[in-house]
Amino acid sequence: MPSGNDIDRFIKPHFIAFDGYSARKFPQTLSDKLGVPVDRVIKLDANENLYGCSPRVNQVLAGCSDINIYPDAGQTELRKLLQEYTGISANHIVVGSGSGDLIDLILRLLVEPGDEVISCVPAFSMFRFSIEMYGGKSVAVLRDKSFAVSVDAVKSAISNRTRVILLDNPNNPTGRVTSQRGILELINIGLPIVIDEAYIEFGGESVVSLVSQYDNLMVLRTFSKWAGLAGLRVGYGIFPTRIADYIMKIKLPYNVNVAAIIAVRESLRDIDYLMGNIRAIIAERERLFTRLQQVKSLKPFPSQANFILCAVVKGSAIELRQRLQEKGILIRYFNTPLLRNYVRISVGKPEHSDALISALQQIEEEING
Ligand SMILES: Cc1ncc(COP(=O)(O)O)c(C=O)c1O
Incomplete structure (x- = not known):
């Protein structure tokens, strides 16, 4: 019987070095790790709809x-x-x-x-x-x-x-x-x-x-x-x-x-109820964009979707992601040759943006002493 890596010779060759998909962490998993109750986690990392379904x-x-x-x-x-x-x-x-x-x-x-x-x-x-x-x-x-x-x-x-x-x-x-x-x-x-x-x-x-x-x-x-x-x-x-x-x-x-x-x-x-939520998200996107422009460490890009990409112009994207995560706010970060030091923030409800902006301000104060 083949054992351990021996089994690899039966695997299709193109899967041997296949990376898989890096999916977002499930909130419960993070909540357990961070000690933040799951209902207090603000999930702005996967472009979901924080108004929920109908x-x-x-x-x-x-x-x-x-x-x-x-x-x-x-x-x-x-x-x-x-x-x-x-x-x-x-x-x-x-x-x-x-x-x-x-x-x-x-x-x-x-x-x-x-x-x-x-x-x-x-x-x-x-x-x-x-x-x-x-x-x-x-x-x-x-x-x-x-x-x-x-x-x-x-x-x-x-x-x-x-x-x-x-x-x-x-x-x-x-x-x-x-x-x-x-x-x-x-x-x-x-x-x-x-x-x-x-x-x-x-x-x-x-x-x-x-x-x-x-x-x-x-x-x-x-x-x-x-x-x-x-x-x-x-x-x-x-x-x-x-x-x-x-x-x-x-x-x-x-x-x-x-x-x-x-x-x-x-x-x-x-449909009317759901369209109302879409309109609210679009309005919030514009409000959040303006507020992100005022955050010194970020340069937001205009967006037509339910998220905003930002270049992290001061400090590191991964550290920002980590610090926000410790406060129960999840965002996506990128550090690839194409997107070196960027974060992507999903647009939620106004209260989610408010929590994000105040966490960002706190982090800037922590960093600048
Ligand atoms: C551009 C794009 N296409 C498709 C999808 C997948 O969506 P679905 O949940 O329908 O599989 C996503 C999800 O983030 C996406 O960003």
Whole structure:
């Protein structure tokens, strides 16, 4: 019997050096470590919706009696609900266990080991994870100083192994949007292209309505951010019908669970309530941006999403993250060649921003004596 590292010779070669995904720490884990009660942890590290989901979701889930029955693998009700919501016909739509599931399915469908996938970096880190999952090579095209995408740079990165272009719009982690004109130029290159609109409810212009005109355009959306359903895992893609058919064939049959289906149904019935929360988050983003501009150690970048990227211009991002964590406030930090000494702060409710700003002021005082 092989033992220890011997088993590695059975592992697919591209997984041996595979890094995996560095997910955010679960609040309970941190709370235990820091001694801060979990209900006092302010979680601004994963771009979740701190207003929570629609109360209708909680009410209906409490009485849900279908948990012993598999969900509909054909997603008939969900696709119909999303047809009504998006105005795009159901045969273009596939629902996933979060939009991350759909990124994975698209790459499973299109990428063979050695193929290349272009993304404009910095970008959502799951892109690279999913590309490498299928043995693909992630080709990183640099955004400019203001994090804008250069269509020419994308064009020059194309090779005969390029299979897909991935673009998150608005972009995570910068909050920068790409104009519809820029996206059209990318679509017209003719390669399969995925526009990930996880944050589109907070800003930017959707290209969903273009899907029926282009057989290479795929658009991803999620209920994690605007509808506050990150924990139930539900996202959807709008595809050319031919691609939608393939994705329906290769997905795991029951990829969207019964609770998530109920949550979508109830969220769409409570759209005015959820839109109110989106408006509040957008207003708070602008207020927080102004307040962050007044923090001497930070340089915030304008954002069209539910988070704000900041360069740490004095001191170190990792230390700032650590000091905030000790006060029960979680943020994301970056210290990569692309984002050297940056933090990303999710936009919560006004009281969360207030707590953050006063913690930042305290930290500045501690550091400056
Ligand atoms: C750009 C982008 N796309 C997709 C996702 C994944 O969302 P989901 O929860 O739907 O898997 C995220 C999550 O942070 C994201 O930032």
